[in-house]
Amino acid sequence: MIRVKNRQITPSYVQSGGCRLPLYRFQTIVVGTGAAGYNAADTLYRLGQEDIAIVTEGVKMGTSRNTGSDKQTYYKLTLAGESGDSVRQMAQTLFEGGSMHGDIAMTEAAMSAGCFYKLVNLGVPFPHNRYGEYVGYKTDHDPRQRATSCGPLTSRYMTEHLEKAVEEKNIPVFDGYRVVEIVTSGKGEAKRAVGLVALEAEKGTLVLFAAENIIYGVGGPSAIYQSSVYPQSQTCASGTALAAGARGINVTESQYGIASTKFRWNLSGTYQQVIPAYISTQQDGSEPREFLDEYFDGPGAMADAIFLKGYQWPFDPRKLGKGGSSIVDMAVFAETREKGRRVFLDFRRNPSAVQGPDGGLDFSLLGQETREYLERSGAVQGTPVERLKQMNPLAYQLYRDHKIDLEEELLEIAVCAQHNNGGLMGNIWWESNLKHLFPVGEVNGTFGVYRPGGTALNSTQVGSTRAAQFIAENYTAPPMEAEAFGRAADRAVRRCEELIRSVAKNQNGAYPQALRKQYQRRMDLCGAFLRDLPQVEAAIEECVRDIRELSAKTLAETPVQLRDAFINQDVLYTQLVYLSAIGEYIRQGGGSRGSYLIGERDLSRCAAQGVKTRLDNGAFSDRACEVAFDWENLSCRFQWEKVRPIPQGESWFETVYNQYLRHEVIR
Numbered sequence: 040m041i042r043v044k045n046r047q048i049t050p051s052y053v054q055s056g057g058c059r060l061p062l063y064r065f066q067t068i069v070v071g072t073g074a075a076g077y078n079a080a081d082t083l084y085r086l087g088q089e090d091i092a093i094v095t096e097g098v099k100m101g102t103s104r105n106t107g108s109d110k111q112t113y114y115k116l117t118l119a120g121e122s123g124d125s126v127r128q129m130a131q132t133l134f135e136g137g138s139m140h141g142d143i144a145m146t147e148a149a150m151s152a153g154c155f156y157k158l159v160n161l162g163v164p165f166p167h168n169r170y171g172e173y174v175g176y177k178t179d180h181d182p183r184q185r186a187t188s189c190g191p192l193t194s195r196y197m198t199e200h201l202e203k204a205v206e207e208k209n210i211p212v213f214d215g216y217r218v219v220e221i222v223t224s225g226k227g228e229a230k231r232a233v234g235l236v237a238l239e240a241e242k243g244t245l246v247l248f249a250a251e252n253i254i255y256g257v258g259g260p261s262a263i264y265q266s267s268v269y270p271q272s273q274t275c276a277s278g279t280a281l282a283a284g285a286r287g288i289n290v291t292e293s294q295y296g297i298a299s300t301k302f303r304w305n306l307s308g309t310y311q312q313v314i315p316a317y318i319s320t321q322q323d324g325s326e327p328r329e330f331l332d333e334y335f336d337g338p339g340a341m342a343d344a345i346f347l348k349g350y351q352w353p354f355d356p357r358k359l360g361k362g363g364s365s366i367v368d369m370a371v372f373a374e375t376r377e378k379g380r381r382v383f384l385d386f387r388r389n390p391s392a393v394q395g396p397d398g399g400l401d402f403s404l405l406g407q408e409t410r411e412y413l414e415r416s417g418a419v420q421g422t423p424v425e426r427l428k429q430m431n432p433l434a435y436q437l438y439r440d441h442k443i444d445l446e447e448e449l450l451e452i453a454v455c456a457q458h459n460n461g462g463l464m465g466n467i468w469w470e471s472n473l474k475h476l477f478p479v480g481e482v483n484g485t486f487g488v489y490r491p492g493g494t495a496l497n498s499t500q501v502g503s504t505r506a507a508q509f510i511a512e513n514y515t516a517p518p519m520e521a522e523a524f525g526r527a528a529d530r531a532v533r534r535c536e537e538l539i540r541s542v543a544k545n546q547n548g549a550y551p552q553a554l555r556k557q558y559q560r561r562m563d564l565c566g567a568f569l570r571d572l573p574q575v576e577a578a579i580e581e582c583v584r585d586i587r588e589l590s591a592k593t594l595a596e597t598p599v600q601l602r603d604a605f606i607n608q609d610v611l612y613t614q615l616v617y618l619s620a621i622g623e624y625i626r627q628g629g630g631s632r633g634s635y636l637i638g639e640r641d642l643s644r645c646a647a648q649g650v651k652t653r654l655d656n657g658a659f660s661d662r663a664c665e666v667a668f669d670w671e672n673l674s675c676r677f678q679w680e681k682v683r684p685i686p687q688g689e690s691w692f693e694t695v696y697n698q699y700l701r702h703e704v705i706r
Contacts, residue, residue: 092213153568
């Protein structure tokens with residue numbers, strides 16, 4: 040489906056890969072309809088480049104529109120209050136997270152206020168006081184009060200308002216087109232992207248797009264995990280870019296945390312601070328029991344850890360000491376993965392160990408920080424759900440809107456993949472090593488090991504704006520001519536056609552969705568927040584075998600199943616690169632850091648001593664790991680680069696002004 044008003048868009052037809060295929064030509068193609076993709080298209084148009092189109096697997100399918108938390112955070116420069124802040128100070132905060140290039144940290148910080156105010160001007164309802172100050176609060180890894188929020192649906196509001204801006208400009212949107220190949224030309228450092236091969240999902244047929252530039256806003260590696268807070272509608276597309284020659288960076292650095300599974304949502308912030316009971320059952324729901332008290336030295340320590348889980352939400356091996364909040368994640372994993380049980384949060388009652396005589400919460404057992412926070416918030420009601428409705432009624436209503444009433448039912452949970460700090464490599468204009476390809480949003484490996492909460496949303500806007508600025512200034516040539524593009528796409532089309540023919544006739548094969556569950560379980564067990572080198576190496580061998588056997592073992596009888604077969608190919612490519620990078624990091628001597636634990640996971644003396652772990656302690660923080668994927672040989676090459684420092688940029692006005700006039704800045 041092509042969404043565009045009062046404009047006829049008809050393809051030409053070219054020969055490619057032995058087929059006659061429809062071809063659309065645009066100066067710039069934006070892939071994805073999340074906050075990054077829409078902002079890229081809107082900004083390009085505002086900068087005068089109007090020969091653009093958006094290609095998306097589904098307008099309503101992405102993470103930006105479908106995920107959030109109790110109070111989804113947007114991180115930007117401090118814009119209220121008396122505490123001082125500066126671009127360089129914010130850049131330093133980002134840089135100190137480890138393994139992040141300083142010039143990118145500087146760019147993220149410098150652009151944050153402008154991008155934020157653009158969203159404000161589009162109507163995104165960020166709260167301000169009566170004087171117009173956009174007040175903030177502290178988020179994780181944040182020394183200031185740079186965070187702000189519109190509530191649980193911040194990224195959805197951003198996406199919807201940016202979508203409206205794009206619709207007003209009548210930018211065509213190709214809705215229902217799955218990108219399956221990036222077409223390239225040239226070799227080595229001169230290699231560049233020139234277009235796309237897409238599968239029109241409704242018909243199961245290939246379509247070509249020639250483009251001078253591709254802005255790639257496809258989101259994170261969502262489908263490589265089974266336990267995931269990414270929306271089920273969003274699927275991987277990182278592998279397609281990696282196979283085309285785009286390098287990855289810091290792909291080992293994902294974040295994991297507790298989330299609900301029936302309706303996928305992050306259970307951070309208020310959901311934990313109200314101290315619900317953690318319940319474990321058999322698979323059929325029988326034998327319910329509380330289990331967290333086994334992992335803590337006393338009921339107060341358990342309640343405090345649950346509370347701290349609110350703003351220490353991502354799993355962090357530094358918080359596995361006695362009474363640490365990340366012990367909660369370990370306990371949930373032990374119940375679900377090792378004991379084969381199911382785990383739920385019960386907001387209807389307090390944990391038994393901290394109940395008073397009347398069943399209410401015994402505040403005398405809580406630590407000072409927990410007790411004072413709840414009291415200052417007016418959250419002294421008898422049950423967790425009553426406290427939730429007091430502190431954050433929108434967080435309660437969110438589940439009601441998805442037909443889950445926390446006053447009536449248990450909420451099933453798991454430790455889930457939440458965000459990838461790494462991804463595809465880009466420079467300070469978000470251009471990949473594969474020239475004319477601009478990964479923006481989560482697919483770009485902007486961040487290193489740790490990052491303040493909400494920086495991901497800022498990055499969607501900064502990266503897409505920078506890409507648009509660079510393209511409008513430097514890459515304004517028309518796309519490749521039709522016949523030349525047909526020849527350039529020949530190999531890519533032949534690969535796609537070979538897979539299409541093969542999976543259509545495997546009557547003894549399995550459907551793609553069933554196969555994907557097998558692949559995802561593998562990643563959960565050894566490539567998520569618990570990692571062990573022998574298991575990782577075995578998983579790499581399995582992944583290589585699955586790639587080689589994909590076409591022979593898959594049966595796709597419908598266009599939807601065919602699309603899922605291509606998604607599986609992308610999932611496997613992505614898994615192989617990510618697992619290989621994890622193995623490389625461990626073999627180099629890397630320890631536990633970020634949001635994953637390497638090696639020992641003994642919980643037997645957890646209550647008395649915490650969980651034993653060998654922390655990285657910053658040993659690799661001055662380096663970033665780049666990975667190049669050779670899809671023909673199914674192997675990876677690694678390069679450890681020293682992180683670039685925060686630049687001591689020229690700030691004398693007359694100098695910068697004249698450089699800007701001479702078009703020497705955006706280059």
